[in-house]
Amino acid sequence: MTMLVDQASHLRSLVRQTRITRRRATVIAITSGKGGVGKSNVAVNLAITLSKGGKKVVLLDADLGLANADVLCGIDLQCNLSHVIARRKELSEVMIKAPGGFSLVGGASGLARMADLSDADRQRLVDALAELEDQADIIIVDTGAGISPNVLTFTQAADHVLVVTTPEPTAITDAYAVIKVICRRDGTARDPMAANDNTKRKMSLLVNQARSPAEARVVYERIAKVARQFIGTTLFDAGSVPLDDQVPACVRRRTPFTIASPRSAASQAIQQLAMKLAAGVTPTGDGGFFNRMSRWFRK
Template sequence: MTDQASALRSMVRQESSLRRGRFVAVTSGKGGVGKTSVALNLSVFLSNMGRRVVLLDADLGTANVDVLCNLTPHANLAHVIAGRKTLAEATIEGPGGFQLIPGASGLASLAALSSFERQRLIDQMQHLDQSTDMILIDTGAGVGPNVLGFAVNADQVVVVTTPEPTAITDAYAVIKTIVRQRADADIAVLVNMVRSPYEARAVFARIETVCQRFLRVRPRLAGHVLSDPRVALAVRRRRPFVLDSPQCDATRCIGQLAHRLDRDAHEPKGVGLLRRMATWIAS
């Protein structure tokens, strides 16, 4: 364990001098709010903007980005962790040109992995970090270790919610859990499936108010995605809606979010996900 920790410290000392991509965790407090759809379509849009984008399907319980893209991967994250494939070998090209690392539904928990397995994953991600502009991580829903392992350590967290009261409550629970583990976390809220920008601002205002009152933090509004029947149609067709209906309201909303994240990517990144996760492994 001491040797592993020493090697990790050496690796992360080199990180600050290397160009690295921005890690953005896309998460939610509950399922059914469109988190994976947002992560997928955002990846496609950013790729179409000319950015080198990788989408890591880290929803270990119900990994299904490949299904939404009508892809049949021959390797996934489980093969990488087991040492049977490298991250590059498991990566496949998604629609629109982004790179997809398929998830592994059979993995119960990243926290349950051995230190050696977690170190192997970090090692693989180091190479990814140096060749990519943005790495989007589609986490699971809720506040379990699979979610927090990535969300707490990412450069930025996008919390997806909807106007439903339960979704709002659960979004606050996620923010609270992240902030308790990392007070300086960069958290933004995306309100999905709204009828109007006004509704999105009203939902965000509720979350912002309780965060300021009880957590002493102020999340940002990442944006909103309007309810659009073409989103469900694209899911049935197993295509990203930004490609299936490029002129629809939902696509325009995703475009606005993509441009915001792209601007954020040029800001100083601070310590970085790899260094924080290396500390997590060595602890």
């Protein structure tokens, strides 16, 4: 219990230290090479933990067409981003307060049209979302899995990209693939010096469902070595979340594990991740997330 209190106090201290005089939110895009690695679960529980640490957090469920953050939170949404794009709702009408204190902008589930937006629809989404940057300290974007245009647009525009994988060989392969595509799209893969430039977004790897810290470290080192050697990219170590029976149990109950089981191993790992991100993520300072996102939509 003392350890948890100390960690929470440390997180709040880091939050105070990293506040700067700006109203542009810092944006963390959470993505993965393949589905089923726990990306959305990480996003939801990270949002809760950062909120408890004193941050104003908005979670944007940008897994357009297969959104499920609302399910993980036990929320039944009446409206979502599809209503905003269709001009049937304003953003303020679809953003709701979620368990743990963060604000959730839900995506649509089961709508193929949302998974493959037209340029006009994506621009409408940019216009609607721009106002979020004045309402939050941190915006967490839960992207879809893979390398679709929707996914790449969000990752290209973020301050920090957190790639989630598991120790499974297919997940590792797909994680490296998405890292390679993101870096090649913004040019850092062709210029190793640019990949290490502090003005560029940071990219880190989180190993989920790890059987041990040693296993997670092997996975990180394997991907980081290949990324450095073949695409000249520095991949930071975000740590790991252990395989924990409390996680699937909480998913079945539709309750975030950091709320239902705050002393579990997985919850403590998310606490450590939140502290790393609170200490190390800063805006890139080039006009704001959604301005950058708009430029990528027009490419």
